[in-house]
Amino acid sequence: xxxxxxxxxxxxxxTWQSVCALDxxxxxxxxxxxxxxxxxxxxxxxxDDLYAIDNHDPHSGANVLSRGLIGDLAGEPVVAxxxxxxxxxxxxxxxxxxxxxxxxxxxxxxxxxTVWVQA
Amino acid sequence: MNEHIRILVVGNGMVGHYFVQELxxxxxxxxxxxxxxxxxxxxxxxxxxxxHLSSFFSGSTAEDxxxxxxxxxxxxxxxxxxxxxxxxxDRIQHTVTLTDGxxxxxxxxxxxxxxxxxxxxxxxxxxxxxxxxxxxEDLEAMTAAGTKAKSGVVVGGGLLGLxxxxxxxxxxxxxxxxxxxxxxxxxxxxxxxxxxxxSKIESLGVHVHTNRNTTAIVDGATARHxxxxxxxxxxxxxxxxxxxxxxxxxxxxxxxGLAIGARGGIAIDDFSRSSDHDIYAIGExxxxxGEMFGLVAPGYDMARTACAHLFGETASTFQGADMSTKxxxxxxxxxxxxxxxxxxxxxxxxxxxxxxxxxxxxxVVSEDNKTLLGAVLIGNAxxxxxxxxMALNAMPLPDNPEFLILPASDGKEKPGLGVxxxxxxAVLCSCNNVSKGAIGxxxxxxxxxxxxxKACTKAGTACGGCVPLVTQVMKAEMRKHxxxxxxxxxxxxxxxxxxxxxxxxxxxxxxxxxxxxxxxKGLGCDICKPTAASVLASCWxxxxxxxxxxxxxxxxxxxxxxxxxxxxxxxxxxxPGGEVTPDGLIxxxxxxxxxxxxxxxxxxARVDMFGARVEQLPNIWEELIAxxxxxxxxxxxxxxxxxxxxxxxxxxxxxxxxxxxAVQLENRYKGLRAPHKIKFGVSGCTRECAEAQGKDVxxxxxxxxxxLYVCGNGxxxxxxxxxxxxxLNKEDLIKMIDRFLMFYIRTADxxxxxxxxxxxxxxxxxxxxxxxxxxxxxxxxxxxxxxxHVVDNYQDEWKTAVTDPEVRKRFRSFVNSTVGxxxxxxxxxxxxxxxxxxxxxxxxxxxxxLALVD
Numbered sequence: 021x022x023x024x025x026x027x028x029x030x031x032x033x034x035t036w037q038s039v040c041a042l043d044x045x046x047x048x049x050x051x052x053x054x055x056x057x058x059x060x061x062x063x064x065x066x067x068d069d070l071y072a073i074d075n076h077d078p079h080s081g082a083n084v085l086s087r088g089l090i091g092d093l094a095g096e097p098v099v100a101x102x103x104x105x106x107x108x109x110x111x112x113x114x115x116x117x118x119x120x121x122x123x124x125x126x127x128x129x130x131x132x133x134t135v136w137v138q139a
Numbered sequence: 140m141n142e143h144i145r146i147l148v149v150g151n152g153m154v155g156h157y158f159v160q161e162l163x164x165x166x167x168x169x170x171x172x173x174x175x176x177x178x179x180x181x182x183x184x185x186x187x188x189x190x191h192l193s194s195f196f197s198g199s200t201a202e203d204x205x206x207x208x209x210x211x212x213x214x215x216x217x218x219x220x221x222x223x224x225x226x227x228x229d230r231i232q233h234t235v236t237l238t239d240g241x242x243x244x245x246x247x248x249x250x251x252x253x254x255x256x257x258x259x260x261x262x263x264x265x266x267x268x269x270x271x272x273x274x275x276e277d278l279e280a281m282t283a284a285g286t287k288a289k290s291g292v293v294v295g296g297g298l299l300g301l302x303x304x305x306x307x308x309x310x311x312x313x314x315x316x317x318x319x320x321x322x323x324x325x326x327x328x329x330x331x332x333x334x335x336x337x338s339k340i341e342s343l344g345v346h347v348h349t350n351r352n353t354t355a356i357v358d359g360a361t362a363r364h365x366x367x368x369x370x371x372x373x374x375x376x377x378x379x380x381x382x383x384x385x386x387x388x389x390x391x392x393x394x395x396g397l398a399i400g401a402r403g404g405i406a407i408d409d410f411s412r413s414s415d416h417d418i419y420a421i422g423e424x425x426x427x428x429g430e431m432f433g434l435v436a437p438g439y440d441m442a443r444t445a446c447a448h449l450f451g452e453t454a455s456t457f458q459g460a461d462m463s464t465k466x467x468x469x470x471x472x473x474x475x476x477x478x479x480x481x482x483x484x485x486x487x488x489x490x491x492x493x494x495x496x497x498x499x500x501x502x503v504v505s506e507d508n509k510t511l512l513g514a515v516l517i518g519n520a521x522x523x524x525x526x527x528x529m530a531l532n533a534m535p536l537p538d539n540p541e542f543l544i545l546p547a548s549d550g551k552e553k554p555g556l557g558v559x560x561x562x563x564x565a566v567l568c569s570c571n572n573v574s575k576g577a578i579g580x581x582x583x584x585x586x587x588x589x590x591x592x593k594a595c596t597k598a599g600t601a602c603g604g605c606v607p608l609v610t611q612v613m614k615a616e617m618r619k620h621x622x623x624x625x626x627x628x629x630x631x632x633x634x635x636x637x638x639x640x641x642x643x644x645x646x647x648x649x650x651x652x653x654x655x656x657x658x659x660k661g662l663g664c665d666i667c668k669p670t671a672a673s674v675l676a677s678c679w680x681x682x683x684x685x686x687x688x689x690x691x692x693x694x695x696x697x698x699x700x701x702x703x704x705x706x707x708x709x710x711x712x713x714x715p716g717g718e719v720t721p722d723g724l725i726x727x728x729x730x731x732x733x734x735x736x737x738x739x740x741x742x743x744a745r746v747d748m749f750g751a752r753v754e755q756l757p758n759i760w761e762e763l764i765a766x767x768x769x770x771x772x773x774x775x776x777x778x779x780x781x782x783x784x785x786x787x788x789x790x791x792x793x794x795x796x797x798x799x800x801a802v803q804l805e806n807r808y809k810g811l812r813a814p815h816k817i818k819f820g821v822s823g824c825t826r827e828c829a830e831a832q833g834k835d836v837x838x839x840x841x842x843x844x845x846x847l848y849v850c851g852n853g854x855x856x857x858x859x860x861x862x863x864x865x866x867l868n869k870e871d872l873i874k875m876i877d878r879f880l881m882f883y884i885r886t887a888d889x890x891x892x893x894x895x896x897x898x899x900x901x902x903x904x905x906x907x908x909x910x911x912x913x914x915x916x917x918x919x920x921x922x923x924x925x926x927x928h929v930v931d932n933y934q935d936e937w938k939t940a941v942t943d944p945e946v947r948k949r950f951r952s953f954v955n956s957t958v959g960x961x962x963x964x965x966x967x968x969x970x971x972x973x974x975x976x977x978x979x980x981x982x983x984x985x986x987x988x989l990a991l992v993d
Contacts, residue, residue, distance in 0.1 A: 102694030
């Protein structure tokens with residue numbers, strides 16, 4: 021598999037900041053981190069891959085994506101917004117139902133057992 | 140000369156009215172079309188539904204039965220005269236004289252005079268409390284007499300007679316059916332079928348006397364009448380209803396010299412014209428090819444034909460009718476198709492008789508074994524649709540036609556009908572005249588479940604007998620349109636929800652990862668994960684926010700609250716039966732005030748508190764738990780509330796303690812996860828103040844126990860619940876609810892409420908009764924045990940969540956900060972807070988949000 025498929029393609033750059041211990045994110049779920057005033061949803065996949073995108077769901081106007089169910093559609097990892105169930109691709113930030121809408125992606129890394137995000 | 144065409148319709152029964160509707164359909168403004176239509180009806184009210192006349196006894200009113208839309212007869216060019224009876228026709232002058240002496244001129248005359256009940260020429264037949272069964276007035280008189288009678292006799296064991304017997308039974312009378320022929324329903328049913336029907340009806344408490352010719356009715360010794368039979372035996376009874384067939388009302392026609400059929404009835408041609416071409420005859424008064432038709436569908440057909448011909452159209456003709464019938468008599472399926480008696484020369488028949496379940500089935504096939512000629516089905520008429528279509532369309536029979544009526548053995552599907560062979564014109568639903576073509580159109584327009592097909596075509600919504608066939612056609616049509624006819628849950632699981640439920644049970648699977656590894660692929664999604672979570676919870680009832688289950692939970696379950704549009708949550712503590720103490724209310728008020736929550740009383744009779752941020756939830760619950768509350772599961776696809784009226788404890792009309800039962804039931808089923816939410820209602824008397832018949836499970840107190848209703852719904856598509864069982868004691872009631880709910884959980888689709896599930900359930904209410912009450916699948920004990928497991932493993936989810944530090948830690952807005960989400964902003968309205976609109980957020984016209992309470 022191509023490396024890109026398992027990492028977020030960052031759309032923003034900024035400073036790296038440590039967010040939490042990996043253990044604080046239960047497998048197959050997300051958390052929201054407040055980084056330099058931005059709400060960033062960070063997801064931990066079953067295999068410990070990490071993705072980071074905006075927590076803000078533009079279709080509902082609520083900051084909720086970190087609480088969405090994650091999974092895949094045709095092999096592409098996605099999160100489903102808990103409000104109106106729009107799907108966002110975790111790699112690209114693009115909304116599956118509305119390709120004109122794309123969320124910011126952030127670089128995210130595991131250093132030792134700590135999760136770091138660049139924002 | 141009058142330039143308008145004067146049409147006179149004599150008779151305002153179902154067929155007469157249908158004819159007028161056809162006229163109006165063509166020319167909504169009759170006057171503008173130069174038509175002058177006069178309709179005579181001898182009854183005091185306009186046309187009503189005589190087919191469903193017996194529902195008058197179960198509470199339908201004359202208005203319910205009316206077929207006439209308000210204002211229908213108030214249009215220019217149309218006049219309806221009630222209580223008006225024609226006495227003679229002058230064919231030369233083109234006039235009709237009424238019994239009041241007035242005369243009406245016509246250009247075209249339509250006779251829709253119907254029929255009269257046949258009363259055998261028995262001495263004493265005119266005695267008091269002897270009735271016929273034809274009009275609403277007849278029924279009103281029967282009802283009045285029924286209140287003073289102890290016993291009743293129906294003379295005539297045909298279709299109407301048995302319906303009438305049911306009415307007498309329902310009035311609480313000792314009921315007898317006296318039939319001249321050697322068996323019941325002699326026209327439709329053969330000897331063996333008549334036997335099965337008889338024992339079924341006798342088991343319902345009706346006394347059946349066949350081969351009985353009444354010779355006289357005289358004064359009785361123990362009751363009002365004594366009926367004396369030809370062999371000197373006798374039967375005493377308080378009231379008698381004659382229902383021994385019908386006779387066409389052709390006297391107007393006879394007296395005016397019109398041709399009459401060999402067995403009576405006004406002779407008509409293929410255009411429904413009598414021997415005088417300015418006079419049409421339609422419905423039960425008409426005789427076509429010497430045959431009369433006592434069903435409404437051929438009458439409608441004649442009305443359409445006559446109307447078309449009146450306007451010069453000769454394309455449509457009346458060509459006789461299929462007299463196949465399927466009905467439910469006193470709860471017993473009775474169906475007959477085509478040549479039920481096997482009168483065709485050289486034909487052969489196949490019989491199936493199950494004396495245990497009292498089922499009899501017969502098919503009659505042609506000499507060459509290639510086509511189906513007729514059938515009789517008693518006790519179970521599931522195959523009616525298939526057999527009727529096979530016979531009507533002369534479709535080729537399968538190699539072993541006997542399998543058409545034999546019960547399906549394990550794993551083998553019954554030979555169906557090759558539905559592709561059916562012509563588009565084939566009428567699948569004869570009740571509502573829905574053709575195969577109409578089903579195809581509905582599928583093309585996007586309907587792809589039997590529920591949707593019913594909604595848009597009305598097929599299968601009356602007797603329901605055609606539902607299996609309609610389903611087959613729907614699937615075939617979907618395949619034709621390239622629509623996937625698979626019930627796979629999603630791309631990750633090639634199984635339906637029902638199949639997954641089975642897999643989880645049988646293989647004792649307890650986690651999604653195990654299910655996915657063994658039976659699915661990929662990572663899962665927001666369809667299969669919550670479905671699996673629900674199935675796992677229904678089976679094992681583990682805490683849903685356990686580490687390996689939390690990631691499966693949908694929006695609301697995920698934080699045990701109802702997520703709102705702004706990402707805040709609402710909190711609903713359980714109030715079983717809607718009962719709450721003053722202290723409880725005070726505690727809720729204090730907590731809502733402390734956390735600045737908007738409060739509203741819900742439709743389910745409890746209090747909803749809105750506007751909690753995720754990090755506030757555990758604190759709010761902790762305080763609610765301390766005040767004696769637990770989770771109300773308002774967020775779950777699970778039992779919501781058991782609504783109740785105040786019941787016999789306080790209410791002066793109450794028959795039983797509805798609140799007590801509601802509390803007991805809510806506590807039993809709380810936390811039960813299901814394919815969708817479940818609502819209950821319990822009413823303490825038939826006034827039904829708890830609206831139980833609009834709930835998934837509704838219970839109404841009776842003098843003798845509890846009536847159980849199921850599969851009702853309010854909301855988007857209201858559905859009246861159906862009576863599943865009557866007069867149950869509490870123990871049996873709970874047993875039936877256990878079975879019903881577990882059967883629903885086991886077989887429903889994801890997000891399918893009980894109402895839709897029921898609409899899609901093949902076999903309908905009878906099947907449900909068989910499974911739940913008669914335990915036909917031998918599942919009763921298993922379903923009860925499974926429910927008991929869920930009940931025994933109940934825990935208050937809020938309590939578990941707040942007492943487990945690791946779970947509690949999940950409840951925060953940010954993993955790296957204790958502040959709240961500053962996008963959740965409230966403004967004040969009607970002395971409470973509500974979410975700010977985006978506009979208000981921009982204008983910052985807000986009230987400050989409270990600091991995090993610790």
